[in-house]
Amino acid sequence: xxxxxxxxxxxxxxxxxxxxxxxxxxxxxxxxxxxxxxxxxxxxxxxxxxxxxxxxxxxxxxxxxxxxxxxxxxxxxxxxxxxxxxxxxxxxxxxxxxxxxxxxxxxxxxxxxx
Amino acid sequence: xxxxxxxxxxxxxxxxxxxxxxxxxxxxxxxxxxxxxxxxxxxxxxxxxxxxxxxxxxxxxxxxxxxxxxxxxxxxxxxxxxxxxxxxxxxxxxxxxxxxxxxxxxxxxxxxxx
DNA sequence: ACTCTGTCTAGACACCTGTCAAGATAGAGG
DNA sequence: CCTCTATCTTGACAGGTGTCTAGACAGAGT
Numbered sequence: 001x002x003x004x005x006x007x008x009x010x011x012x013x014x015x016x017x018x019x020x021x022x023x024x025x026x027x028x029x030x031x032x033x034x035x036x037x038x039x040x041x042x043x044x045x046x047x048x049x050x051x052x053x054x055x056x057x058x059x060x061x062x063x064x065x066x067x068x069x070x071x072x073x074x075x076x077x078x079x080x081x082x083x084x085x086x087x088x089x090x091x092x093x094x095x096x097x098x099x100x101x102x103x104x105x106x107x108x109x110x111x112x113x114x
Numbered sequence: 115x116x117x118x119x120x121x122x123x124x125x126x127x128x129x130x131x132x133x134x135x136x137x138x139x140x141x142x143x144x145x146x147x148x149x150x151x152x153x154x155x156x157x158x159x160x161x162x163x164x165x166x167x168x169x170x171x172x173x174x175x176x177x178x179x180x181x182x183x184x185x186x187x188x189x190x191x192x193x194x195x196x197x198x199x200x201x202x203x204x205x206x207x208x209x210x211x212x213x214x215x216x217x218x219x220x221x222x223x224x225x226x227x228x
Numbered sequence: 229a230c231t232c233t234g235t236c237t238a239g240a241c242a243c244c245t246g247t248c249a250a251g252a253t254a255g256a257g258g
Numbered sequence: 259c260c261t262c263t264a265t266c267t268t269g270a271c272a273g274g275t276g277t278c279t280a281g282a283c284a285g286a287g288t
Binding site: 031034098103105 | 136151
């Protein structure tokens with residue numbers, strides 16, 4: 001979902017183009033929310049690497065539609081993917097997208113001197 | 115600026131607490147903007163690892179106050195730091211904060227099977 | 229076919245955010 | 259002390275975001 005170019009141009013090594021920054025910001029925005037970060041961690045750490053909505057709603061004082069909204073934001077950003085199997089819809093994390101974000105934030109400084 | 119606990123509890127390995135997710139989201143929100151991502155990359159890739167505001171405003175079709183606002187958001191999130199030397203204020207990236215974010219997005223899956 | 233359960237969509241509203249114009253503050257240099 | 263430049267702060271406004279209620283859709287079981 002994220003353009004390939006940002007992965008080879010870490011934020012802290014070379015100036016981002018405007019286009020790259022827009023694309024990266026779109027994905028960062030998707031995960032920059034407490035509910036969505038927790039959803040992400042709940043899905044990823046759930047047995048089998050996937051979770052249905054019914055496993056998730058109980059962890060929040062939020063209505064079903066609100067959880068559904070947040071899942072949609074994550075889905076449209078390419079951070080998770082959902083699949084219907086029978087009655088339930090199972091979500092799983094798409095690790096490539098997250099790794100792109102992670103890589104972009106790694107700097108020469110942090111990589112070398114820590 | 116980011117609590118230490120998230121660094122030892124990657125998002126994708128164990129469920130985040132509500133407190134951790136709020137703290138992480140605060141920092142992710144700060145960088146989840148095209149202008150701020152470009153500011154970050156401009157500052158980090160500038161000679162000496164620092165840049166004054168006058169080096170930055172030229173890259174955007176935005177007024178000075180708007181750039182100043184974005185720099186403040188980054189500063190309050192602990193992503194950059196500013197220091198006045200004479201007439202100019204120089205900003206530099208605080209790499210520890212970014213590394214925390216980067217680490218949090220690294221998963222067992224991406225780390226191993228990548 | 230009807231109903232029940234699980235999930236999503238649509239519409240509405242309060243709050244947050246990005247932007248600008250106008251004015252304030254800090255240091256340099258006369 | 260006054261002025262000039264660089265930057266920040268304040269106040270205002272348009273647009274975006276998170277949340278809810280009400281209703282729609284899909285599949286399972288009777």
